[in-house]
Amino acid sequence: MASFACQITLPIPHLVGVAGMLLLLSPSGFLARLAAAAGWIQSDQDFPLLVNDGLNLGVMLHFLWKEIPFITLILLAVLRGINPAYEIQARALGATPWQCFWHVTLPMLKAGIFSASLIVFGFIFASFEVPFLLGSTRPRALPVLVYRAFTDTDLARRPEAIALGLLLSVISIALIGLYLYFTAGRRVVRADG
Numbered sequence: 216m217a218s219f220a221c222q223i224t225l226p227i228p229h230l231v232g233v234a235g236m237l238l239l240l241s242p243s244g245f246l247a248r249l250a251a252a253a254g255w256i257q258s259d260q261d262f263p264l265l266v267n268d269g270l271n272l273g274v275m276l277h278f279l280w281k282e283i284p285f286i287t288l289i290l291l292a293v294l295r296g297i298n299p300a301y302e303i304q305a306r307a308l309g310a311t312p313w314q315c316f317w318h319v320t321l322p323m324l325k326a327g328i329f330s331a332s333l334i335v336f337g338f339i340f341a342s343f344e345v346p347f348l349l350g351s352t353r354p355r356a357l358p359v360l361v362y363r364a365f366t367d368t369d370l371a372r373r374p375e376a377i378a379l380g381l382l383l384s385v386i387s388i389a390l391i392g393l394y395l396y397f398t399a400g401r402r403v404v405r406a407d408g
Contacts, residue, residue, distance in 0.1 A: 217287070217291060218288065218291055220284075221284035221285075221287045221288045221291070222284070222288065223284070224280065224281055224284045225284060225285065225288075227281075229277075229281065229342070229344055229345055230344060230348075232277050232280065232281055232345075233277060233344065233345055233348045233349055236266065236273050236276060236277050236349055237266060237273075237348070237349070240265040240266050240272075240273055240276070241265075241266050242259060242260050242262050242264065243259055243260075244259075244262075246262065247259035247260075247262030250262055266349050267349065267350065267351060267352065268351060269351050269353075270351075271346070271349075271350050271351055273349035273350070274345055274346050274349045274350045274356075277345055277349060278339055278342075278345065282335045282338075282339070285331070285335065286328075286331040286332070286335060289327055289330065289331040289334075290324060290327050290328065290331065292327070293323070293324055293326070293327035294320075294324070297320065297323050297324075301319050301323070302315050302319050302320065305318065305319045326398070329394070329397070329398075330394070330398075333390060333391075333394050336390070337387055337390060337391075340357075340383075340386070340387065341358055341383060341387060342356075342358060343356075343358040343359060343361075343362060346358065346359050347359050347362065357379060357382070357383055358383065360379055361376050361379045361380045361383060362376075364376035364379060365377075365380075
C-alpha cells in the first residue's frame with residue numbers, strides 16, 4: 216500500500232506540478248481564496264507570498280511533494296532486501312524496538328539513504344523549470360542564471376553562460392565522484408570483513 220501511495224506522484228511531470236503549485240499557493244490561488252472565504256484574511260491578496268518569494272517556499276514545497284515519494288520508494292526497496300533475522304536477533308538480545316531501528320535497521324539503510332539523497336540532490340541542483348517558474352527573482356538558481364546568460368541578446372554574456380554551465384557540470388561530476396569513492400570503499404570493506 217505504501218509503495219502504491221508513493222507511485223501516485225511519480226508520473227506527474229514537473230511542469231504540471233508547477234502549474235498545480237501556482238493554482239494552489241499564489242495570492243489568487245485556491246488556498247488564498249479559501250482563507251478569505253473563511254474570514255482569516257480580508258482578501259485573497261492578503262495571503263502570504265509563497266511563490267516567487269525570497270525564501271523559495273514554492274520551489275521547496277514542489278520538490279518535497281515530488282521527491283519524498285521517490286526517496287521513499289528507494290528506501291522501501293532497500294527495506295525489503297534486509298534480512299529480518301538481524302532484527303529478530305537484536306530483539307532476542309534485549310533490544311527495544313527503537314534500539315533495533317537505530318542500531319540495526321538504520322545502519323543498513325544508510326547506503327540507500329545516501330544514494331537516494333545524491334540522486335535527488337543532483338536532479339534538484341540542475342533543475343531549471345521549477346526555480347524559473349516558482350523561484351525568487353533575486354537570488355536566482357544557478358540553472359536559471361545559465362539560461363538567462365545564454366539567451367541574453369548581448370552575445371558578450373555567452374562566455375559567462377558557458378562558465379556557469381561548466382561550474383554546474385563540475386559540481387555534479389564531483390558529487391558523482393564522491394559517491395563512487397564512498398561506495399567503492401564500502402564494497403572493499405565488506406569483501407574483506
